[in-house]
Amino acid sequence: MESNRLEAFSDGVLAIIITVMVLELKGPSGPRIADLWHTSGQSLLTYVLSFVYIGIYWNNHHHLFHVTDRVSGPVMWANLHLLFWLSLYPFTTSWMDDTHLARTPTVIYGVNLLAAAIAYYVLQVTILRQPGTGETLRGVLGSDLKGKLSPVLYLAGIGLAFVDPWLGLIPYAAVALIWLVPDRRVERYLEGAGDPVADPRPSRDPL
Amino acid sequence: MESNRLEAFSDGVLAIIITVMVLELKGPSGPRIADLWHTSGQSLLTYVLSFVYIGIYWNNHHHLFHVTDRVSGPVMWANLHLLFWLSLYPFTTSWMDDTHLARTPTVIYGVNLLAAAIAYYVLQVTILRQPGTGETLRGVLGSDLKGKLSPVLYLAGIGLAFVDPWLGLIPYAAVALIWLVPDRRVERYLEGAGDPVADPRPSRDPL
Amino acid sequence: MESNRLEAFSDGVLAIIITVMVLELKGPSGPRIADLWHTSGQSLLTYVLSFVYIGIYWNNHHHLFHVTDRVSGPVMWANLHLLFWLSLYPFTTSWMDDTHLARTPTVIYGVNLLAAAIAYYVLQVTILRQPGTGETLRGVLGSDLKGKLSPVLYLAGIGLAFVDPWLGLIPYAAVALIWLVPDRRVERYLEGAGDPVADPRPSRDPL
Amino acid sequence: MESNRLEAFSDGVLAIIITVMVLELKGPSGPRIADLWHTSGQSLLTYVLSFVYIGIYWNNHHHLFHVTDRVSGPVMWANLHLLFWLSLYPFTTSWMDDTHLARTPTVIYGVNLLAAAIAYYVLQVTILRQPGTGETLRGVLGSDLKGKLSPVLYLAGIGLAFVDPWLGLIPYAAVALIWLVPDRRVERYLEGAGDPVADPRPSRDPL
Numbered sequence: 132m133e134s135n136r137l138e139a140f141s142d143g144v145l146a147i148i149i150t151v152m153v154l155e156l157k158g159p160s161g162p163r164i165a166d167l168w169h170t171s172g173q174s175l176l177t178y179v180l181s182f183v184y185i186g187i188y189w190n191n192h193h194h195l196f197h198v199t200d201r202v203s204g205p206v207m208w209a210n211l212h213l214l215f216w217l218s219l220y221p222f223t224t225s226w227m228d229d230t231h232l233a234r235t236p237t238v239i240y241g242v243n244l245l246a247a248a249i250a251y252y253v254l255q256v257t258i259l260r261q262p263g264t265g266e267t268l269r270g271v272l273g274s275d276l277k278g279k280l281s282p283v284l285y286l287a288g289i290g291l292a293f294v295d296p297w298l299g300l301i302p303y304a305a306v307a308l309i310w311l312v313p314d315r316r317v318e319r320y321l322e323g324a325g326d327p328v329a330d331p332r333p334s335r336d337p338l
Numbered sequence: 339m340e341s342n343r344l345e346a347f348s349d350g351v352l353a354i355i356i357t358v359m360v361l362e363l364k365g366p367s368g369p370r371i372a373d374l375w376h377t378s379g380q381s382l383l384t385y386v387l388s389f390v391y392i393g394i395y396w397n398n399h400h401h402l403f404h405v406t407d408r409v410s411g412p413v414m415w416a417n418l419h420l421l422f423w424l425s426l427y428p429f430t431t432s433w434m435d436d437t438h439l440a441r442t443p444t445v446i447y448g449v450n451l452l453a454a455a456i457a458y459y460v461l462q463v464t465i466l467r468q469p470g471t472g473e474t475l476r477g478v479l480g481s482d483l484k485g486k487l488s489p490v491l492y493l494a495g496i497g498l499a500f501v502d503p504w505l506g507l508i509p510y511a512a513v514a515l516i517w518l519v520p521d522r523r524v525e526r527y528l529e530g531a532g533d534p535v536a537d538p539r540p541s542r543d544p545l
Numbered sequence: 546m547e548s549n550r551l552e553a554f555s556d557g558v559l560a561i562i563i564t565v566m567v568l569e570l571k572g573p574s575g576p577r578i579a580d581l582w583h584t585s586g587q588s589l590l591t592y593v594l595s596f597v598y599i600g601i602y603w604n605n606h607h608h609l610f611h612v613t614d615r616v617s618g619p620v621m622w623a624n625l626h627l628l629f630w631l632s633l634y635p636f637t638t639s640w641m642d643d644t645h646l647a648r649t650p651t652v653i654y655g656v657n658l659l660a661a662a663i664a665y666y667v668l669q670v671t672i673l674r675q676p677g678t679g680e681t682l683r684g685v686l687g688s689d690l691k692g693k694l695s696p697v698l699y700l701a702g703i704g705l706a707f708v709d710p711w712l713g714l715i716p717y718a719a720v721a722l723i724w725l726v727p728d729r730r731v732e733r734y735l736e737g738a739g740d741p742v743a744d745p746r747p748s749r750d751p752l
Numbered sequence: 753m754e755s756n757r758l759e760a761f762s763d764g765v766l767a768i769i770i771t772v773m774v775l776e777l778k779g780p781s782g783p784r785i786a787d788l789w790h791t792s793g794q795s796l797l798t799y800v801l802s803f804v805y806i807g808i809y810w811n812n813h814h815h816l817f818h819v820t821d822r823v824s825g826p827v828m829w830a831n832l833h834l835l836f837w838l839s840l841y842p843f844t845t846s847w848m849d850d851t852h853l854a855r856t857p858t859v860i861y862g863v864n865l866l867a868a869a870i871a872y873y874v875l876q877v878t879i880l881r882q883p884g885t886g887e888t889l890r891g892v893l894g895s896d897l898k899g900k901l902s903p904v905l906y907l908a909g910i911g912l913a914f915v916d917p918w919l920g921l922i923p924y925a926a927v928a929l930i931w932l933v934p935d936r937r938v939e940r941y942l943e944g945a946g947d948p949v950a951d952p953r954p955s956r957d958p959l
Contacts, residue, residue, distance in 0.1 A: 136345060136400055138757060143353030143557075146764030149839065150772060151357060156843050162854030167847070182839070186832040193757055193828075207400075208518070211393040218356065218389070222363050226374075233369030311829070343552060343607055350560030350764075358564060414607075415725070418600040425563065425596070429570050433581075440576030550759060550814055557767030565771060621814075622932070625807040632770065632803070636777050640788070647783030 134202045137210060141192060144214050148221060149185045152178055155225040174228045180300075181224045183307045184244070188217060188251070191310075198268050199258050206261065209254040216247040237296035241289040241303060248281050281306050341409045344417060348399060351421050355428060356392045359385055362432040381435045387507075388431045390514045391451070395424060395458070398517075405475050406465050413468065416461040423454040444503035448496040448510060455488050488513050548616045551624060555606060558628050562635065563599045566592055569639040588642045594714075595638045597721045598658070602631060602665070605724075612682050613672050620675065623668040630661040651710035655703040655717060662695050695720050755823045758831060762813060765835050769842060770806045773799055776846040795849045801921075802845045804928045805865070809838060809872070812931075819889050820879050827882065830875040837868040858917035862910040862924060869902050902927050 156174050159166040199206075223243040227236040255278075259268055284302040292299025363381050366373040399420075406413075430450040434443040462485075466475055491509040499506025570588050573580040613620075637657040641650040669692075673682055698716040706713025777795050780787040820827075844864040848857040876899075880889055905923040913920025 136349065139346060139760060140349045140353055140396060142757065142761045143350050143764055144357055146761055147354055147357040147768055148360075149835075150765055150768040151361060153769075153839050153842050154361065154772060154775065158843070158847055158850055159857075162851035162856055164856050164860075167856070167860065179836075182836055186829075189761060190825075190828055190832075204397075207397055208393075211397075214356075215386075215389055215393075218360050221360050222365070222378075226365055229365055230369035235369055235371050235374070236366075239371075239374065343556065346553060347556045347560055347603060350557055351564055354561055354564040355567075358568060361568065411604075414604055415600075418604075421563075422593075422596055425567050428567050429572070433572055436572055437576035442576055442578050442581070443573075446578075446581065550763065553760060554763045554767055554810060557764050558771055561768055561771040562774075565775060568775065618811075621811055622807075625811075628770075629800075629803055632774050635774050636779070640779055643779055644783035649783055649785050649788070650780075653785075653788065 134196050134199050137202050137207060138193075138196050141210060141214060142189070144218065145185055145189045145192070148217055149182060149189075152181055152221045152224060155221050155228075157228065173231065177224050177228055180304060180307065181220050183311065184247075185217065185220065187307065187310045188213075188247070191251070195255065195258065195268070199261075201261070202258075203261055206254070206257050209250070209257040213247065213250040213254050216243060216250050219243050220247075232296040232300075234292060234296055237292040237299050238289055241285055241292055241299060244303060244306075245282060245285040245289070248285060252278070252282075277309055280309065284309075341403050341406050344409050344414060345400075345403050348417060348421060349396070351425065352392055352396045352399070355424055356389055356396075359388055359428045359431060362428050362435075364435065380438065384431050384435055387511060387514065388427050390518065391454075392424065392427065394514065394517045395420075395454070398458070402462065402465065402475070406468075408468070409465075410468055413461070413464050416457070416464040420454065420457040420461050423450060423457050426450050427454075439503040439507075441499060441503055444499040444506050445496055448492055448499055448506060451510060451513075452489060452492040452496070455492060459485070459489075484516055487516065491516075548610050548613050551616050551621060552606075552610050555624060555628060556603070558632065559599055559603045559606070562631055563596060563603075566595055566635045566638060569635050569642075571642065587645065591638050591642055594718060594721065595634050597725065598661075599631065599634065601721065601724045602627075602661070605665070609669065609672065609682070613675075615675070616672075617675055620668070620671050623664070623671040627661065627664040627668050630657060630664050633657050634661075646710040646714075648706060648710055651706040651713050652703055655699055655706055655713060658717060658720075659696060659699040659703070662699060666692070666696075691723055694723065698723075755817050755820050758823050758828060759814075759817050762831060762835060763810070765839065766806055766810045766813070769838055770803060770810075773802055773842045773845060776842050776849075778849065794852065798845050798849055801925060801928065802841050804932065805868075806838065806841065808928065808931045809834075809868070812872070816876065816879065816889070820882075822882070823879075824882055827875070827878050830871070830878040834868065834871040834875050837864060837871050840864050841868075853917040853921075855913060855917055858913040858920050859910055862906055862913055862920060865924060865927075866903060866906040866910070869906060873899070873903075898930055901930065905930075 156178055157171055160170045202210075220243065223236070223240045227233075227240045230236045255268075284306045288299045288302035288306075290299075291302065363385055364378055367377045409417075427450065430443070430447045434440075434447045437443045462475075491513045495506045495509035495513075497506075498509065570592055571585055574584045616624075634657065637650070637654045641647075641654045644650045669682075698720045702713045702716035702720075704713075705716065777799055778791055781791045823831075841864065844857070844861045848854075848861045851857045876889075905927045909920045909923035909927075911920075912923065
């Protein structure tokens with residue numbers, strides 16, 4: 132089974148998730164800039180966060196299947212399992228928004244992030260077990276430090292959200308930053324990686 | 339007519355259906371975990387069920403057109419007919435949710451599942467009648483026990499939903515499980531299959 | 546410029562339009578079958594009609610670009626122009642629904658159908674003017690009787706909708722049927738065709 | 753990394769943005785043509801404007817990646833950055849509508865248009881810095897007068913919107929027209945171009 136149709140389907144789902152979140156954005160209650168800030172400010176903030184997450188997943192998904200030509204039945208299901216958790220992002224994001232970052236919704240948002248990270252890990256392991264593709268991928272992934280660090284940070288965020296929801300957002304945002312920042316020293320230090328959010332090749336173009 | 343554009347269009351529609359259902363999920367009425375459970379618990383349950391169904395259809399659609407290179411006019415219409423019934427999933431799912439699993443909506447949900455299964459069967463028969471592709475597909479499908487069992491279970495679910503809606507959900511979930519579980523003994527016993535929900539090849543990778 | 550990306554984009558837009566209409570479907574007001582009929586019956590009817598129209602356009606779009614390998618700038622814009630009118634289907638369909646098939650909305654729905662048919666015709670003419678592809682397409686289109694009949698029927702529907710909206714729906718539905726019915730006698734009589742809704746090749750597989 | 757999957761994902765996101773705006777369209781408040789005009793007239797106007805913008809971006813995106821075969825990590829992120837600003841179009845468009853073209857929302861809409869134009873420019877520069885593809889693209893872009901004119905017009909629109917929102921819409925619409933009109937004299941005078949809204953090749957087919 133070739134991987135191109137799985138990629139096309141995943142692209143479709145990710146493209147929809149990333150765009151659908153705009154529909155959940157609360158419109159400002161009036162025509163002034165203060166209305167934009169008060170009604171939608173926080174929504175826009177969490178929208179940016181979730182947009183970046185989906186973008187990172189798409190980026191890594193892209194790299195993961197770039198070295199995977201053929202997919203078995205279990206890979207398909209592991210992929211759908213990942214898409215399931217990602218599809219809940221709009222739901223948990225908007226709950227967090229509607230309650231103005233209350234404790235439980237912020238914890239649940241972290242659980243959703245963690246569940247997606249685990250699903251990505253399961254997908255990666257399932258591909259590694261495929262005969263043929265496993266070897267190439269293993270070399271590309273390297274020590275996968277970023278991938279190992281992310282769940283730890285998610286757990287820290289979930290713990291901190293119990294203390295104060297805004298504190299919990301810090302580790303959540305930190306995960307996104309680790310994967311986003313194209314700092315080559317960090318990248319060399321972390322030696323590549325490929326989990327929830329990695330560009331396996333050191334980027335040569337300083338943006 | 340090559341099948342790749344039909345696959346791309348179907349992928350698009352299925353990707354949207356699977357994601358659009360999230361928009362229909364009722365947000366929790368308050369910030370506590372009890373609110374999540376009371377307002378959205380049941381919604382999440384039926385969301386998982388419908389997500390798995392669409393995933394299974396995508397998986398089987400993928401396999402079906404993998405052995406179908408060219409498509410005739412009737413195959414196109416049979417495919418749109420299938421997509422029509424699948425596109426009603428968000429509608430019937432949310433009716434069932436809004437009425438807290440009342441009798442009639444649960445029956446109608448089952449009728450929708452059954453209609454999609456019949457549409458899939460019609461699509462399969464239409465492809466089998468195409469000169470050239472029919473022979474390969476026939477071999478792949480085998481005795482298609484899973485495909486024959488599913489409508490029977492749907493009918494059982496519809497019947498049981500008249501007695502108690504929650505009873506009806508059991509056979510509905512059972513159909514999803516039959517197709518999901520990668521148990522090789524079951525797979526060998528059922529000899530492959532390819533109807534609403536089949537992976538025609540015995541999966542060699544134990545997840 | 547190759548036509549494959551234009552086709553992918555159009556597939557995406559059409560897939561979304563066809564699915565988004567489900568979101569506009571009014572959910573039944575209660576748990577009984579009478580509620581389904583009274584609140585959603587009419588919505589479901591117009592949904593089927595619009596679903597079939599989009600399906601027919603996708604089908605013909607597919608055929609049109611099958612014989613068109615390269616696209617110029619004007620073809621791109623003619624295609625976007627068509628997609629614009631098709632993107633208004635959910636809007637005009639739901640207006641017609643919300644007003645329980647009042648006169649003006651039913652007339653406007655017909656105007657929308659007519660505008661899309663004209664946009665399709667403009668797209669076809671723009672492709673015919675392209676050097677190279679024009680000749681092949683001309684042969685495929687034949688006398689294009691179906692394409693010439695459709696606008697007449699739309700105009701008839703618009704006229705009848707002024708008398709009684711339900712009367713107007715008859716010619717609207719008739720256009721869909723002309724393109725749907727795989728009657729080979731009609732097809733031979735109409736000699737192929739390729740406008741809003743045609744399968745240029747006589748289908749050899751009796752469904 | 754090949755560019756085709758990036759194109760597919762972008763096509764998906766753009767297709768969804770262009771269609772999702774229809775969902776934000778306010779339905780007419782009653783069954784008369786006056787209701788359509790009063791409730792939805794202005795919505796339809798801004799919808800057309802945003803539809804044309806997204807169409808122009810898709811068109812230019814298409815041309816940009818036509819001469820870009822391989823994409824690096826930074827190009828991927830520059831592309832996601834562009835998609836982010838475009839994904840806010842439905843949000844800013846509907847704010848402008850809901851407030852009946854109040855001053856601040858119209859200014860913010862202009863800021864959104866400007867941000868997307870800057871993001872497109874950043875994307876273009878990022879591709880130009882890629883070894884290999886830069887040279888071809890430089891030749892195609894030419895002096896890029898249209899691209900340089902657009903931000904100036906956006907800024908003029910933002911300034912005029914402070915005076916009167918309707919005045920601000922004039923330069924916004926002018927940008928769309930510059931890129932849309934297939935006037936060959938303008939095109940020759942502007943020497944091609946490829947920024948937010950360009951067809952790098954002089955169109956030879958008078959539509």
